[in-house]
Every structure is written in structure tokens, then in C-alpha cells.
Amino acid sequence: MSKENRAGIADVAARAGVSITTVSHVLSGRRPVSDKTKAKVLRVVQELDYRPDPSARGLRTGRSEAVALVVSDVTNPFYPQMAAGLQDVLQPQGFLISICSVRENSEDLDAALRHLLDRKVDGVVLASLTAQERHYAAITDAGASLVRLSGELDPRFGDIVRADDTGGMADAVTHVLERGNRRIGFVNGDPDTAPGRLRLAGYERALRDFGVEFDESLVVSGPFTRAGGVEGAHALLALDPAPEALVCANDLIAVGALDAVRERGLSVPRDVAVTGFDDIEAASLLSPPLTTVHNPAREIGRTCARLILERLSEGPAQGAREVVLPQKLIVREST
Amino acid sequence: MSKENRAGIADVAARAGVSITTVSHVLSGRRPVSDKTKAKVLRVVQELDYRPDPSARGLRTGRSEAVALVVSDVTNPFYPQMAAGLQDVLQPQGFLISICSVRENSEDLDAALRHLLDRKVDGVVLASLTAQERHYAAITDAGASLVRLSGELDPRFGDIVRADDTGGMADAVTHVLERGNRRIGFVNGDPDTAPGRLRLAGYERALRDFGVEFDESLVVSGPFTRAGGVEGAHALLALDPAPEALVCANDLIAVGALDAVRERGLSVPRDVAVTGFDDIEAASLLSPPLTTVHNPAREIGRTCARLILERLSEGPAQGAREVVLPQKLIVREST
DNA sequence: ACCCTTTTGCAATACGTTTTGCATACGATG
DNA sequence: CATCGTATGCAAAACGTATTGCAAAAGGGT
Numbered sequence: 001m002s003k004e005n006r007a008g009i010a011d012v013a014a015r016a017g018v019s020i021t022t023v024s025h026v027l028s029g030r031r032p033v034s035d036k037t038k039a040k041v042l043r044v045v046q047e048l049d050y051r052p053d054p055s056a057r058g059l060r061t062g063r064s065e066a067v068a069l070v071v072s073d074v075t076n077p078f079y080p081q082m083a084a085g086l087q088d089v090l091q092p093q094g095f096l097i098s099i100c101s102v103r104e105n106s107e108d109l110d111a112a113l114r115h116l117l118d119r120k121v122d123g124v125v126l127a128s129l130t131a132q133e134r135h136y137a138a139i140t141d142a143g144a145s146l147v148r149l150s151g152e153l154d155p156r157f158g159d160i161v162r163a164d165d166t167g168g169m170a171d172a173v174t175h176v177l178e179r180g181n182r183r184i185g186f187v188n189g190d191p192d193t194a195p196g197r198l199r200l201a202g203y204e205r206a207l208r209d210f211g212v213e214f215d216e217s218l219v220v221s222g223p224f225t226r227a228g229g230v231e232g233a234h235a236l237l238a239l240d241p242a243p244e245a246l247v248c249a250n251d252l253i254a255v256g257a258l259d260a261v262r263e264r265g266l267s268v269p270r271d272v273a274v275t276g277f278d279d280i281e282a283a284s285l286l287s288p289p290l291t292t293v294h295n296p297a298r299e300i301g302r303t304c305a306r307l308i309l310e311r312l313s314e315g316p317a318q319g320a321r322e323v324v325l326p327q328k329l330i331v332r333e334s335t
Numbered sequence: 336m337s338k339e340n341r342a343g344i345a346d347v348a349a350r351a352g353v354s355i356t357t358v359s360h361v362l363s364g365r366r367p368v369s370d371k372t373k374a375k376v377l378r379v380v381q382e383l384d385y386r387p388d389p390s391a392r393g394l395r396t397g398r399s400e401a402v403a404l405v406v407s408d409v410t411n412p413f414y415p416q417m418a419a420g421l422q423d424v425l426q427p428q429g430f431l432i433s434i435c436s437v438r439e440n441s442e443d444l445d446a447a448l449r450h451l452l453d454r455k456v457d458g459v460v461l462a463s464l465t466a467q468e469r470h471y472a473a474i475t476d477a478g479a480s481l482v483r484l485s486g487e488l489d490p491r492f493g494d495i496v497r498a499d500d501t502g503g504m505a506d507a508v509t510h511v512l513e514r515g516n517r518r519i520g521f522v523n524g525d526p527d528t529a530p531g532r533l534r535l536a537g538y539e540r541a542l543r544d545f546g547v548e549f550d551e552s553l554v555v556s557g558p559f560t561r562a563g564g565v566e567g568a569h570a571l572l573a574l575d576p577a578p579e580a581l582v583c584a585n586d587l588i589a590v591g592a593l594d595a596v597r598e599r600g601l602s603v604p605r606d607v608a609v610t611g612f613d614d615i616e617a618a619s620l621l622s623p624p625l626t627t628v629h630n631p632a633r634e635i636g637r638t639c640a641r642l643i644l645e646r647l648s649e650g651p652a653q654g655a656r657e658v659v660l661p662q663k664l665i666v667r668e669s670t
Numbered sequence: 671a672c673c674c675t676t677t678t679g680c681a682a683t684a685c686g687t688t689t690t691g692c693a694t695a696c697g698a699t700g
Numbered sequence: 701c702a703t704c705g706t707a708t709g710c711a712a713a714a715c716g717t718a719t720t721g722c723a724a725a726a727g728g729g730t
Contacts, residue, residue, distance in 0.1 A: 008716060019679050024718060034677060054454050055399070056716035058390035059685045066433075074415040074422070077616070084409050087436050096450060098401075098433045101422055115431060119389050226620070255620045262622065281412070282617030285561070285590050287597065343686060354709050359688060369707055391686035394715045677726070683719085695708075700701105 007048035016044040027052070058120055062143070066096040067123040067308060068116045070109070072130070074101040077281060078297050079127065085301020086125065093309065095122070104130045110138075117142040123308035125149070125301075133157070145311040147304045150194060153322050159307045160322045161300055165195055165277075168293040168327025169202025169247070170209070172275045175291070175329055176245045177210045181273060184212075185236035185243035187253050189224035196221070199249045199277060218243060222253075229256020230263075237264055237272070244272060245335070251276035251283050254290055258334075273335040289332035296325050342383035351379040362387070393455055397478070401431040402458040402643060403451045405444070407465070409436040412616060413632050414462065420636020421460065428644065430457075439465045445473075452477040458643035460484075460636075468492070480646035482639045485529065488657050494642045495657045496635055500530055500612075503628040503662025504537025504582070505544070507610045510626070510664055511580045512545045516608060519547075520571035520578035522588050524559035531556070534584045534612060553578060557588075564591020565598075572599055572607070579607060580670070586611035586618050589625055593669070608670040624667035631660050 013020045018037060025031040026041040033041075044050075058064045067090055071079040079099075086097050100116065102108040109128055113135060116124065123145040126135070131148070136157035139146045146158030153160055176184055186203045189196045200219070207214050220235050222228030229248060233256060236243050246261075248254035254276030261268050268274050268288055276283055276292035283290040303323050311318070348355045353372055360366040361376040368376075379385075393399045402425055406414040414434075421432050435451065437443040444463055448470060451459065458480040461470070466483070471492035474481045481493030488495055511519055521538045524531045535554070542549050555570050557563030564583060568591060571578050581596075583589035589611030596603050603609050603623055611618055611627035618625040638658055646653070 009718095010716085020717090021680080021719085022678060025678090028718075030719080032677065037678080051449070051453055052718095053394070053716050055390050055393035056685090057718075059388070059394055059687085059716080060718045062685085064390070074419050075412075077410075077412055077415070080409045080412070080415045083434060084436060087409070094450070096433055096454060097435070098431055099418060100432070101419060114386070115429070118386055119431060252620075259622065280616065282615075282620040285587075285617040286621065287594065344688095345686085355687090356689085356710075357708060360708090363688080365689085366708090367706065372707080387688095388686050391715090392688075394686085394717090395688045397715085672730085673728100674730105675726100675728085677724105679724075680722090681720100685715105685717090687715090689714085690712090691710105693708100693710085696706085697704100698706100699704080 007050045012044050012048055012050050016041045062120055063122050064120040065094055066121045068098045068100055068121045069125045070100045071127045072104050081297030082301035085298040086305045089302050089305035109135055113138050122312055125304045145308045147307050153320050155320045159320055161303045162324055163295050163327050164324045165198035166202040169199040170206040171329040172293050173203050173206035173247055176273055181244040182212055183243045184245045184247055186219045187229055187232035187246055187248045187257055188221045189249040191221045224250050226252050226256040229253035230260045233257035233260035246274045248276050251278045251280045251292055269335050275335055279330055288334045291332045291335040292330055294328045294330050299325055342385045347379050347383055347385050351376045397455055398457050399455040400429055401456045403433045403435055403456045404460045405435045406462045407439050416632030417636035420633040421640045424637050424640035444470055448473050457647055460639045480643045482642050488655050490655045494655055496638045497659055498630050498662050499659050500533035501537040504534040505541040506664040507628050508538050508541035508582055511608055516579040517547055518578045519580045519582055521554045522564055522567035522581055522583045523556045524584045526556050559585050561587050561591040564588035565595045568592035568595035581609045583611050586613045586615045586627055603669050614665055623669045626667045626670040627665055629663045629665050634660055
């Protein structure tokens with residue numbers, strides 16, 4: 001019920017004894033302003049607690065100091081971590097972060113992007129797997145910066161940030177090799193997905209680098225689920241000789257592998273070592289706690305934010321970049 | 336690079352052969368419009384894919400069709416679930432959802448609210464524990480609807496939505512009682528927190544309702560952590576006679592309890608039943624999968640959204656409401 | 671005193687809506 | 701035909717900022 005209206009730029013100008021023009025230029029830096037008046041204006045801005053109205057500014061400039069994170073499922077704990085990373089960088093700069101969850105279909109994504117672009121978001125971090133070229137184009141055409149978490153690098157369609165799945169998996173396998181194991185089973189998820197492909201590649205690479213021959217019969221595929229892990233692990237453990245370690249393409253599969261090992265009356269890590277991938281919350285809570293590879297979600301978020309800020313300040317003209325962040329092996333008690 | 340600019344309300348008016356005024360009124364419904372012209376206008380709106388510019392509208396009306404969720408830690412999986420619930424209701428209505436994570440201190444919250452209110456968010460869902468009256472007041476004074484997840488009900492400060500911790504815990508204890516157990520230990524977290532207090536109350540209530548005498552020596556307190564669970568469970572299991580079941584105040588404590596039971600060479604659920612609270616992701620992945628109480632985070636989100644929508648349409652004048660949602664017992668294999 | 675550079679002011683315009691009081695056209699009802 | 705209620709149009713005023721070309725002023729250096 002406070003009567004006094006918020007201060008506007010005109011109030012600041014009057015109080016500081018300068019023109020609106022000058023105040024605006026002090027704030028935007030688009031024209032040189034002498035240090036003296038600059039100081040005076042900034043002081044008055046403080047006194048009146050003046051903050052430009054985002055709507056008016058948006059109307060005039062077409063930007064909004066807001067960045068959107070578009071994901072396929074907020075519920076996936078990876079995304080909130082990313083969001084936290086975005087905030088780390090963007091919040092201090094005065095940006096607002098919106099999270100948009102879309103089901104994995106193009107229409108939802110279309111609608112969400114329309115909304116966001118109408119609102120003139122300055123940047124979009126796109127983490128939807130079903131995104132297509134037209135979506136990329138919609139974003140860049142609207143003048144927003146784009147950072148993607150997947151897809152092919154294309155100079156028209158913004159930067160890409162991703163974690164080094166192959167390297168991470170190679171680290172995990174190398175760790176198991178260093179523990180003295182040689183016969184190492186790999187329980188993959190769907191090999192037609194990017195993670196499936198890249199992680200398998202890491203497994204192969206680590207073996208090669210270590211001089212261990214790749215044995216096709218030690219690799220099984222299935223869904224990225226606990227059930228998939230149970231089945232895959234049983235198949236491998238039934239081999240003769242049985243593998244000494246089971247490297248799994250994600251943590252859910254590893255949980256299933258633990259189940260399978262237990263069902264066979266064996267013990268982890270004594271009889272067989274198990275590793276996962278992703279480092280979901282549950283990984284440290286299992287018994288034994290699971291050795292796994294931590295996806296640097298928060299750091300990915302930070303990196304996305306920095307790339308967006310760079311694009312925003314440097315203007316639109318620059319080639320696309322791809323940043324690959326290292327995954328980190330977390331050694332626990334399952335190996 | 337498309338030359339054609341976006342359609343404005345003037346274009347729609349021209350194409351439909353009516354005035355700007357009429358178009359606006361068709362869209363807002365603030366004046367009666369004949370069905371015939373209404374249809375014509377709406378058709379043109381479709382054809383031109385006209386959507387009012389949010390900045391311009393915001394500038395004029397002081398609202399933004401946006402709702403903010405302010406949380407203390409995006410990383411806590413409860414909040415993303417809530418966010419999903421908000422989206423379920425708000426997204427279809429054209430609202431944008433922003434998530435703001437603030438550290439648990441008043442300055443961060445102050446800054447975040449300033450930002451959000453500057454942007455004229457229509458509603459704020461406040462899930463920060465450190466929020467104080469001045470924060471509530473800032474929100475309502477700015478004309479935004481407020482829904483809180485904690486605190487005391489106050490007609491000036493919006494509605495409250497929360498889950499029925501006491502009832503949920505009572506359900507869990509009743510479940511254990513129905514399994515034939517009578518000597519039931521309670522491993523609490525910090526009893527000075529709201530959850531600690533309410534959940535203990537549920538434990539006591541269930542015993543009373545079942546006609547089992549409350550035994551103070553069966554209740555221990557500690558932090559809401561795995562380590563707290565280990566310690567508390569050991570203390571209770573060392574009693575003579577030992578309890579037949581351990582009811583834990585949250586899932587982390589329950590994980591610790593499972594550890595302790597295992598360390599003593601006992602088996603869950605054969606020798607002792609264990610229950611948790613919260614239904615974190617890990618709960619279903621443990622072995623045995625944990626019987627626990629599911630916090631209806633998504634439904635809480637939906638409810639918050641509905642309350643905000645109601646306030647938005649019905650105007651500001653109404654008393655505060657408190658909605659208490661039932662918790663849901665999830666029976667798994669640990670009991 | 672002169673010129674040059676840097677700093678500031680002016681005044682106007684554009685951004686795209688919503689809202690309004692008043693006036694007018696239109697039908698239908700009595 | 702008079703009248704009344706309902707639909708529409710008109711024109712203009714906000715909303716608060718950013719941007720601008722031009723001109724004036726203020727300094728600084730020679």
C-alpha cells in the first residue's frame with residue numbers, strides 16, 4: 001500500500017542534475033561519460049535504488065537478461081545440477097534462469113521455444129534429445145544464443161558442451177585393470193544411443209591402451225535399466241571362465257549387476273568388481289558404495305553459461321565451439 | 336534472416352477489418368464482442384500467428400504471465416519434482432516458470448525477490464526456510480500472489496501448502512504394527528526441526544491408536560544423515576530385548592539403519608523391519624528396496640499452481656488457506 | 671585567442687500493448 | 701417510430717526505457 005511510486009530514469013536524472021540521456025549512457029556505457037558525472041549518477045542510482053524496468057527495457061531493446069534451460073525431464077537429477085551451474089555464473093550477472101521441461105516430442109518443444117523467444121530470452125541451453133534443425137534455427141533466428149548438449153557441431157547453430165563419456169569410461173576400465181583384473185565384462189545400454197556408443201568406445205580404448213585383447217563375447221547390450229543390468233550381468237557371469245569385473249554403462253545397470261552378483265551368491269568386490277557411470281545419488285548409498293564416473297553436470301552448466309555470456313558480449317559472428325569436459329572417476333568400495 | 340517482421344495487433348486489426356480496440360477486447364474479453372467478429376478476429380490471429388508481445392503487455396499491465404519458484408537448493412530432488420507439478424498446471428496456461436535457487440541467507444533471498452518482482456512475476460512459490468516476514472511482505476506488496484511451503488498461516492501472507500508428515504509417519508508405523516511387530520524403535524533426526532517434530536508425533540499417534548504403550552527408550556535422535564542412522568540403529572539394536580522394527584525419520588537415516596543391521600549380522604526384513612521417509616531415488620534401488628513414505632512433491636507443485644491461479648483470477652481479497660496433502664506409504668521389501 | 675576533443679543536453683521517436691470516454695452504428699423490442 | 705441495449709470505432713494517453721543526430725558547452729593544448 002505504499003504510495004510512492006518507484007523511481008524512474010527521469011527521477012534519477014533530475015536528482016543528479018543531468019539529462020536522461022546521460023543517465024542512460026552511464027548505465028549502458030554506450031557513450032563516454034566523465035568520471036565525475038558518472039560517479040554522481042551512480043550515487044543517485046544507489047540512493048533511489050533505481051533499477052530499470054525490465055519490461056520497458058525489453059520492449060525497447062529486444063532483450064531480457066534471461067536465459068532458458070530447456071530439458072526433457074526436470075526430474076532427471078542431472079538437469080537441476082546443470083541449472084545450479086547456470087545460476088553460479090548467471091545469477092551474479094543479473095540474469096534470470098527459467099527452466100522449461102518438455103516431453104520428448106517436437107510439438108512441445110515448438111511451443112516452449114515460441115514462448116521463450118516471445119519473451120526475448122537472450123540465450124537457450126537446449127538439452128532436449130529430440131531437438132531438430134528447425135528448433136536450432138528458430139532460436140538463432142530470433143537472435144538468441146544457443147548452446148546444445150548434443151548433436152553435431154554446426155557453425156550456424158551455436159556451441160556445444162558435453163562431457164567426455166569415452167574418456168570417463170576409459171578411466172573406469174583402466175582403474176579396474178590396474179586392480180589386476182584382465183577379464184572384464186561390459187554391460188552396455190542401448191548401443192544405438194550416443195552414450196552407449198561413446199562409453200563402449202572408452203571400454204575398447206582402455207583395453208587397447210593397456211594391451212589387453214578385446215573379446216567380443218564379454219560385451220552385452222540391453223536397456224539402460226536395472227532389469228537390463230540384471231540380465232546382462234547374469235549372461236556374463238555364466239561364462240566360463242567368468243569375468244573378474246563388470247563395467248556397466250550406467251549406474252542403474254550397475255545396480256542390476258549388483259543384484260545379479262548377489263543372486264549368484266558371490267560378493268562384491270571380492271569375487272567380482274562392479275563399476276557404474278553417472279554417479280546418481282543412490283550410488284554412494286548402495287552397499288557396497290559404487291565406484292562410478294561422475295558427470296560434471298554443474299561444471300557443464302557453468303560452461304554453458306560462460307559461452308552464452310561470451311556470445312552476448314562479442315556479438316553473433318563467430319564460429320561454433322565444442323567444449324568437452326572431463327568426467328571424474330569416483331572410486332568407492334565396489335572395486 | 337527473414338525480412339518480414341512479426342505481426343502486431345495493428346496488422347491483425349487491419350486484416351480482420353476491425354479496430355485495434357476490438358482485437359484487444361476479443362483477446363482480453365473485457366468488453367462484449369459479437370460472436371461473428373470474435374470468430375473473424377480469432378481466425379486472423381491464427382493466420383498471422385499473432386501473439387502479443389510480453390514486454391509491451393508487461394509494461395502496460397504490470398504483469399508477466401510468469402511464476403517463480405524460489406528454493407534453497409535446486410539440487411534437492413524434491414524441488415524439481417515440485418517444479419514439474421507447477422509446470423503441469425501452469426505451462427498449459429501460458430505461464431513461464433522460473434526457478435531461483437538461493438543460499439539460505441536473507442541477503443540472497445532479498446536480491447532474488449527484487450529481481451523477480453522487478454520482472455513483475457505474477458506469483459511466487461516460496462520454499463526457502465529462512466524467509467521472514469519482510470520477504471512475504473515484499474511479495475504481496477508488489478502485488479504478486481504468494482504460496483509458501485512452511486511457516487505460520489497469516490491472512491496477509493498468502494496460502495500454505497504442505498504434506499502431512501504426521502499422518503504419513505503414522506501410516507508407516509501402523510503398517511509395521513499390522514505386520515505383527517510391537518516393539519518398534521524410532522530413529523529420529525533433529526527433533527527441533529519441523530519434520531522431526533511432526534514425524535515423531537505421527538509415531539506416537541499410531542502407537543496410541545493401536546493401543547501400544549509408548550516407550551521413551553525406543554526413541555533416539557540424531558542428524559538426518561546416514562551416519563546418524565547407523566548410530567541410532569546400533570543404539571536401539573543393542574537393547575534387550577531388541578526392537579523388531581526400526582522406523583526412521585528419513586531415508587538417509589534408514590540407509591544407515593540398514594548398514595547397522597547388516598553389521599550386526601542380522602537380516603532385513605527377517606530379523607528386523609526398516610522403514611524410511613521421503614522416498615528418495617535410492618530407496619527403490621537399495622537391497623532390500625526400502626518401504627518408505629512418498630512425499631507428494633509433484634502434487635504439492637500442482638496445488639501451489641492452482642492456488643496461484645485462483646488468486647490471480649479472483650483478485651487479491653481473500654483469506655489465507657492451508658492445504659495439507661496426504662503422504663503416501665510405499666510398501667517395498669524392507670518390512 | 672584558437673582549434674580540437676571530449677562531454678553533455680535536447681527533443682523526438684520508437685518499442686507494442688492496454689485502456690478509456692465518448693460517439694456511432696446496429697438490431698431488436700415495445 | 702421511438703427507444704434501448706449491445707457492438708464497435710476513434711483517438712489518445714499511458715507504460716519506462718534506449719537511441720540518435722545535432723548542437724552547445726566545457727576543457728586542454730598550442
